[in-house]
Amino acid sequence: MTGGMGALGSHVARWLASNGAEHLVLTGRRGEDTPGALALKDELTALGARVTLTACDVADPDALTALVKELAQDDTAPVRAVVHAAGESLVSGLEESDPAEFARVMSAKAAGASSLDALFDSDSLDAFVLFASGAGVWGGSAQGAYAVSNCHLDAVAERRRARGLAATSVAWGGWAGGGMVDAAAGSTLTRMGLRPMEPEAAVRALVQAVERQETCLTVADIDWDRFAPAFAMAGPRPLIEDIPEAAAALRPPEDDREAPEAAAGALAARLAGASDAERKRMLLDLVRAEAAAVLGHPAADAVDPKRAFREMGFDSVMAVELRNRLNTATGLRLETTLVFDEPSPTGLRDRLMRELLPPDAERTAEDDEEAQVRSMLATIPMARLRESGLLDALLRPEDPGTPPEQQAPESDDRVDEINAMDISALVRMATRTKEA
Numbered sequence: 001m002t003g004g005m006g007a008l009g010s011h012v013a014r015w016l017a018s019n020g021a022e023h024l025v026l027t028g029r030r031g032e033d034t035p036g037a038l039a040l041k042d043e044l045t046a047l048g049a050r051v052t053l054t055a056c057d058v059a060d061p062d063a064l065t066a067l068v069k070e071l072a073q074d075d076t077a078p079v080r081a082v083v084h085a086a087g088e089s090l091v092s093g094l095e096e097s098d099p100a101e102f103a104r105v106m107s108a109k110a111a112g113a114s115s116l117d118a119l120f121d122s123d124s125l126d127a128f129v130l131f132a133s134g135a136g137v138w139g140g141s142a143q144g145a146y147a148v149s150n151c152h153l154d155a156v157a158e159r160r161r162a163r164g165l166a167a168t169s170v171a172w173g174g175w176a177g178g179g180m181v182d183a184a185a186g187s188t189l190t191r192m193g194l195r196p197m198e199p200e201a202a203v204r205a206l207v208q209a210v211e212r213q214e215t216c217l218t219v220a221d222i223d224w225d226r227f228a229p230a231f232a233m234a235g236p237r238p239l240i241e242d243i244p245e246a247a248a249a250l251r252p253p254e255d256d257r258e259a260p261e262a263a264a265g266a267l268a269a270r271l272a273g274a275s276d277a278e279r280k281r282m283l284l285d286l287v288r289a290e291a292a293a294v295l296g297h298p299a300a301d302a303v304d305p306k307r308a309f310r311e312m313g314f315d316s317v318m319a320v321e322l323r324n325r326l327n328t329a330t331g332l333r334l335e336t337t338l339v340f341d342e343p344s345p346t347g348l349r350d351r352l353m354r355e356l357l358p359p360d361a362e363r364t365a366e367d368d369e370e371a372q373v374r375s376m377l378a379t380i381p382m383a384r385l386r387e388s389g390l391l392d393a394l395l396r397p398e399d400p401g402t403p404p405e406q407q408a409p410e411s412d413d414r415v416d417e418i419n420a421m422d423i424s425a426l427v428r429m430a431t432r433t434k435e436a
């Protein structure tokens with residue numbers, strides 16, 4: 001086992017020792033100096049296996065050849081299975097990684113797989129297992145070289161099968177319990193919809209895959225509601241479309257809009273009574289508050305209105321989350337690419353303005369002025385209105401001399417009627433003056 005003293009390698013070694021492996025040869029560049037290696041050796045020995053810890057760089061074909069030759073001299077336990085779990089990751093886009101970094105990531109995993117393939121080129125093995133990654137299946141942000149090296153593993157497995165040899169390449173989602181996916185990477189993956197897998201379950205899946213002679217497969221625990229919309233943001237994704245849970249997550253939501261409608265109704269009412277300037281401010285506040293919540297900022301003012309969402313750290317999962325929040329708040333059905341189509345909060349605010357309030361040709365400067373006065377009135381506390389006598393004047397019954405059919409109706413009807421009045425009618429009513 002290459003990488004046999006790493007996190008995933010150790011789990012597989014435990015399973016092998018528990019299931020009758022006679023001799024386990026665990027390799028890594030550090031050999032028995034790897035932290036925890038000696039304790040692992042004791043544990044595996046107690047399970048009944050003979051254990052050899054070897055320092056061997058799998059990227060060095062000569063060192064690997066020497067090790068395989070040495071093992072071949074042991075007639076009592078010839079090599080019957082190869083597990084290639086050595087690898088290094090690199091979080092960097094292809095255009096950012098320099099050739100040396102690219103080579104480093106390729107060498108252990110991809111070149112190592114090719115060397116092992118060449119060294120075990122006859123039908124002598126029960127299993128030839130390669131540890132690949134979902135990064136090579138669905139792609140991962142800033143995982144250019146790493147994705148390429150994992151795809152190479154799939155190609156090696158396909159070629160071996162085509163030659164009639166054992167080969168299984170498993171592209172893993174994240175495993176729980178440490179290793180390449182540490183706590184920070186684990187929470188990023190979870191946010192993307194990739195739930196960490198319990199090692200025991202993952203090893204069981206591996207055993208099944210080998211027993212069924214699978215060549216290339218992906219084993220991941222995916223929360224499709226999270227993963228699929230972000231993954232399909234850039235366009236159709238035939239890769240996942242025939243997975244029922246993914247297809248369901250990509251279907252437009254049913255018209256179950258009660259809750260969004262309540263929030264959207266309140267927003268619409270506030271917008272209706274506001275001037276253009278206030279509408280702009282209200283919608284920008286909304287965008288900034290929701291963006292802050294997605295980014296985990298405590299307050300909306302942490303979101304610069306002019307800064308591009310990408311620069312603020314928005315990725316596709318966050319873009320979908322912001323879109324969902326804005327759909328709920330506005331009642332609109334906005335597309336998932338919204339955040340990248342309208343790059344800054346101000347641009348997004350303008351888009352919401354256009355969607356929610358199509359330009360009104362009839363709207364005049366007077367209307368704006370009225371909206372301004374109405375919203376100013378709304379900011380005056382009720383007690384002040386009452387003190388000033390304005391409230392009493394508004395709600396006072398009509399003159400007793402007014403004929404009943406001309407009197408304003410009581411209670412709710414009256415409030416509705418007052419709501420519908422324009423400013424000049426309100427002022428006339430409050431001051432009891434007749435229209436000139």
Ligand SMILES: NC(=O)c1ccc[n+]([C@@H]2O[C@H](COP(=O)([O-])OP(=O)(O)OC[C@H]3O[C@@H](n4cnc5c(N)ncnc54)[C@H](OP(=O)(O)O)[C@@H]3O)[C@@H](O)[C@H]2O)c1
Nearest residue numbers: 003006007008028029030058086087108133174175179180
């Ligand atoms: N952890 C996950 O959730 C996850 C998910 C998808 C795929 N994978 C894949 O699964 C494999 C194991 O991952 P892990 O989480 O167990 O990583 P890990 O704990 O870092 O173990 C990797 C091991 O590979 C060894 N290694 C690295 N370069 C080597 C080289 N040139 N020659 C020999 N050994 C080398 C390291 O030992 P030395 O440093 O001593 O050489 C280390 O013990 C990797 O290929 C990884 O890409 C892991």
